[in-house]
Structures are given as structure tokens and as C-alpha cells.
Amino acid sequence: MKNKVSPKELNSEERIESFKEVVLGYGGQEAVEEAKRCLQCAHPRCIEGCPVGIDIKKFIFQVAEKDFKGAFFTIKEKNNFPSICGRVCPAEYQCRKYCVLTKRNSYCASKNSINIHFLERFVGDYGIDRGLQLPVRANSKLTAKKAAVVGSGPAGLCIAGELARVGMQVVIFESLHKEGGVLRYGIPPFRLPRSILQNEIDYLKKIDVKIKLDTIVGRAITLDELRQKFSTVFLGLGAGVPSFLGVKGENLANIYSANEFLTRVNLMHAFEFPRYQTPVNIGRHIVVIGGGNTAIDSARVALRTQVINGLKPDVSVLYRRTEEQMPARRLEIEHAKEEGIKFRFLTQPTGFFPDGESFVQETESLECRLGEPDSSGRKRPVAKEGSNFKIKSDLVIIAVGLQSNRLLTSLTPSLKTDQWGNIIVDKDMKTSVPNVYSGGDVVGGEGTIIEAMGMAKKAAQAIINSSI
Numbered sequence: 001m002k003n004k005v006s007p008k009e010l011n012s013e014e015r016i017e018s019f020k021e022v023v024l025g026y027g028g029q030e031a032v033e034e035a036k037r038c039l040q041c042a043h044p045r046c047i048e049g050c051p052v053g054i055d056i057k058k059f060i061f062q063v064a065e066k067d068f069k070g071a072f073f074t075i076k077e078k079n080n081f082p083s084i085c086g087r088v089c090p091a092e093y094q095c096r097k098y099c100v101l102t103k104r105n106s107y108c109a110s111k112n113s114i115n116i117h118f119l120e121r122f123v124g125d126y127g128i129d130r131g132l133q134l135p136v137r138a139n140s141k142l143t144a145k146k147a148a149v150v151g152s153g154p155a156g157l158c159i160a161g162e163l164a165r166v167g168m169q170v171v172i173f174e175s176l177h178k179e180g181g182v183l184r185y186g187i188p189p190f191r192l193p194r195s196i197l198q199n200e201i202d203y204l205k206k207i208d209v210k211i212k213l214d215t216i217v218g219r220a221i222t223l224d225e226l227r228q229k230f231s232t233v234f235l236g237l238g239a240g241v242p243s244f245l246g247v248k249g250e251n252l253a254n255i256y257s258a259n260e261f262l263t264r265v266n267l268m269h270a271f272e273f274p275r276y277q278t279p280v281n282i283g284r285h286i287v288v289i290g291g292g293n294t295a296i297d298s299a300r301v302a303l304r305t306q307v308i309n310g311l312k313p314d315v316s317v318l319y320r321r322t323e324e325q326m327p328a329r330r331l332e333i334e335h336a337k338e339e340g341i342k343f344r345f346l347t348q349p350t351g352f353f354p355d356g357e358s359f360v361q362e363t364e365s366l367e368c369r370l371g372e373p374d375s376s377g378r379k380r381p382v383a384k385e386g387s388n389f390k391i392k393s394d395l396v397i398i399a400v401g402l403q404s405n406r407l408l409t410s411l412t413p414s415l416k417t418d419q420w421g422n423i424i425v426d427k428d429m430k431t432s433v434p435n436v437y438s439g440g441d442v443v444g445g446e447g448t449i450i451e452a453m454g455m456a457k458k459a460a461q462a463i464i465n466s467s468i
């Protein structure tokens with residue numbers, strides 16, 4: 001079998017000096033070569049691993065045949081954002097893990113499994129470069145219907161497109177001053193260039209979706225008011241409230257939640273202060289706590305802020321489990337290591353200590369070992385008594401999880417939520433309030449972009465079916 005084709009990447013010295021995209025993607029010839037490695041299995045398990053069931057075998061065949069346009073529309077049947085998902089989907093835990101070329105019982109994709117995500121990205125970018133989009137097919141029974149979409153993350157953007165394409169009048173309400181949700185304020189541009197996101201937003205505007213920014217639903221306008229003005233409301237509020245460790249010293253100055261840190265840099269351009277007016281403190285010794293994508297993104301962003309500001313890079317990630325148990329994408333962990341980020345596994349922070357002026361100066365932790373499996377099936381980290389140690393840290397970023405924002409749900413008691421504050425929906429993504437649907441991170445689940453988009457598509461179909 002031929003060797004897999006890896007896309008070119010910026011070298012690590014060049015990467016850390018800017019927010020330029022790291023992975024450069026395939027050219028046409030490379031995509032064809034990689035597609036030709038696919039075995040075109042009679043029972044393509046890769047499709048089972050895709051949360052939205054893209055016909056992967058078919059689109060890869062089309063790429064191998066150089067029918068890139070055909071491949072684009074094959075993917076678009078199930079996935080509205082191939083250029084986005086091709087860059088950020090955790091494919092190594094999804095389609096690629098199920099590819100027949102992955103070793104059985106492996107916890108993630110084998111290196112040799114087909115690079116489905118890079119092929120998807122190539123096809124998505126091909127479509128963007130040529131202005132390809134799904135056609136608008138307005139249904140006369142729907143053109144008088146109005147839909148309000150709250151939140152402009154992947155769930156909101158996806159449903160807005162689905163409903164506008166069948167002729168509904170759609171207005172998105174977004175609390176921030178820019179659209180995109182986590183795609184804008186969370187995921188850094190070196191993983192997802194903003195031009196890719198902007199392309200999707202421009203397309204929505206072209207098909208007449210209206211976007212009202214700086215509008216917090218629940219404050220500027222209530223859900224009941226929206227229900228009076230619109231036949232349907234979709235809530236794609238995301239899960240933007242950070243969790244904390246609950247240990248001593250966590251409220252010291254220069255300890256950020258990952259969401260605040262990333263929002264300041266990615267959305268507010270803090271690293272370009274004073275050109276942009278929202279600064280962020282740049283640490284000399286930075287500690288990031290957590291093991292998910294948010295932690296790795298925070299660490300890589302923090303390292304870049306050091307280099308851009310002329311400091312020697314010094315960023316450590318502390319994670320209480322092992323590397324294999326890290327939920328972050330494998331590629332991003334590899335990139336972080338190449339860029340010089342240090343990892344301390346089996347390490348549980350227990351407190352933070354100040355300098356003389358209430359600024360964090362040190363992080364104290366305990367070493368851990370793996371114990372019995374917990375409710376998630378993963379071996380539980382158990383702290384070793386007396387193993388405490390301190391590391392120098394003048395900036396700490398906490399990235400240990402996110403929860404749903406309860407602002408809107410707490411003001412609307414008829415909107416039922418579960419014990420974690422997630423909105424409860426039925427199989428059609430309907431909430432407990434008539435004509436109000438929801439999807440994405442605010443209803444729980446895996447917390448991935450493709451899953452948020454899949455839920456939005458399901459809600460769109462239910463709304464369309466109930467409106468005609």
C-alpha cells in the first residue's frame with residue numbers, strides 16, 4: 001500500500017511568531033494521491049464514525065477521479081461547513097478511528113488511516129475558491145414564516161442557512177459584537193483562519209439572513225417577545241461559562257479562565273495592544289491547567305503572545321490524567337510539543353500562591369497515579385500524598401471545562417433544563433416551550449462543531465416539516 005500523504009505545515013519557529021495557519025492543506029495532486037489510498041470498502045466503517053453520516057467513501061472516490069465539484073456537493077448533503085470541519089473536527093476519534101486502516105481497539109486513529117479530514121478540507125476550500133454553494137429553493141408555503149435564531153455559533157449559523165434556503169425570513173441575534181461563537185472567540189486563527197468563517201457568514205447575508213449583533217436575548221429582548229414576533233425560535237446558546245478548580249488562591253490576579261483569555265486575544269486582539277484597546281497580561285512563566293482543546297489552544301496562544309512580545313517562551317500544561325487520556329485533538333498536542341510547550345501529566349493543582357501584591361507567583365500541585373475507572377470508564381487519577389511541589393507561574397489559565405449559560409433559561413422558567421443547566425429537547429430538538437427549538441452545546445452532548453451542526457440540521461428539518 002502507498003504511504004499516506006501529509007499536508008505541508010509551517011515550521012515551528014515560523015509558527016510561533018504569528019497567528020498564521022499552521023497546516024497548509026493539500027494541493028489537487030496530493031489530494032488525489034491520498035484519495036487513491038482509500039480501499040473503497042464494501043462496508044465503509046468510516047461513515048459509521050461520522051456524527052452526521054457523510055458519504056465518505058463516495059466523496060473520496062470523486063476526489064480520486066478529480067471530480068472535486070461532485071465531492072463538494074456529496075459532503076454538502078450532510079455537512080454545511082466542510083472547510084471548517086476539515087480543519088477542526090476531531091477526525092482521529094471519529095471517521096478516521098473507524099477507518100479499516102486503523103488498528104482494532106485503538107483509542108484513536110492509526111497514523112496510516114486515510115486522512116479523511118484533510119481531503120474534506122481540500123474539497124471545502126475548492127468550493128469556497130469557486131463560490132460553490134447549495135442552491136436556494138424557496139418554498140412558497142414558507143416565505144411568510146419568520147425564524148429567530150439566538151446565537152451565531154456553528155449551530156446558529158447552520159440552522160440560519162438551512163431555513164433561509166427554503167425561503168424563511170431569518171434573523172440571528174448574537175450577544176457579542178462579532179458572529180461565529182467559539183469559531184471566532186475560542187478557536188485561534190492558526191487552526192481556523194477567519195476568512196473561512198467569514199465566507200460562511202457572507203453567504204448567509206447573501207441569502208438574506210439578517211444578523212443583529214450586540215443583542216443579549218433575555219436582556220435586550222425576552223424569549224416571549226421573540227415568540228410574539230417570530231413563528232419559530234431556535235436557541236443555539238452554546239456553553240460559554242467556565243468551570244474552576246475551587247482551590248485556594250484561584251482568585252489571585254493574573255489567573256484567567258481560558259474563555260476570558262482566548263476571547264481577549266482571538267476576538268479583542270489583545271496581543272495588538274495599544275492598537276486594540278483590550279490588553280491581556282503576558283506572563284513570563286505561564287501555566288495552563290486542563291487537557292482538552294481549550295487547554296491546548298490557550299497554551300499555544302499564550303506562547304505566541306510571549307514570542308510576539310519578545311519574551312522567551314515558557315508555557316507548561318498541567319493535566320491530572322495521562323497523555324493518552326487527553327481529550328484534545330492528537331494533531332494539536334503534537335503541534336504544541338513541536339512549538340515548545342511543556343507537559344506535566346498526572347499532575348493535580350491544589351493551590352496558587354501570591355507575590356507581595358496579590359498577583360499569582362507559584363502553582364502548587366500533587367503528583368497522581370491512575371486508580372480504578374470512574375463513571376466515564378477512564379482510570380481515575382489519585383493524588384499521591386506528600387508529593388506536592390511548586391512551579392513558578394506569573395500567569396495561569398484555567399481550562400477545566402465549560403457549562404451552559406443560565407442567563408436566558410433562568411429568566412424563562414417554562415424552558416426546562418437538566419441538572420447541569422442544559423436545555424432539554426426531544427428527538428426533533430423541540431424544547432418544552434411551543435415553537436422553540438434548541439441544539440448545540442447548550443443541550444449537552446460531545447461538544448463538537450460537527451455535532452452542533454448536526455443538531456441544527458435536525459431542528460431545521462423538524463421546523464420545515466411542521467411549517468408546511
Ligand code: FAD
Binds near residue numbers: 329
Ligand atoms: P457556540 O459556538 O458557543 O456559540 C454560541 C453563541 O451564542 C455565542 O456566540 C454566544 O455569544 C451566543 N449567545 C449565548 N447566549 C446568548 C444570548 N442570551 N443572546 C444572544 N446570543 C447568545 N470542537 C471541535 O469539533 N473541534 C475543535 O477543535 C474544538 N476546539 C475548541 C476549542 C475551544 C477553545 C473551545 C471553547 C471549544 C472547542 N470546540 C471544538 C467545541 C466547539 O467549538 C463547540 O462544540 C461548538 O462551538 C458549539 O457550537 P454552538 O453553536 O452550540 O455554540
Ligand code: SF4
Binds near residue numbers: 056
Ligand atoms: Fe476508505 Fe477507510 Fe472508509 Fe474504507 S474505511 S472506505 S479505507 S476511508
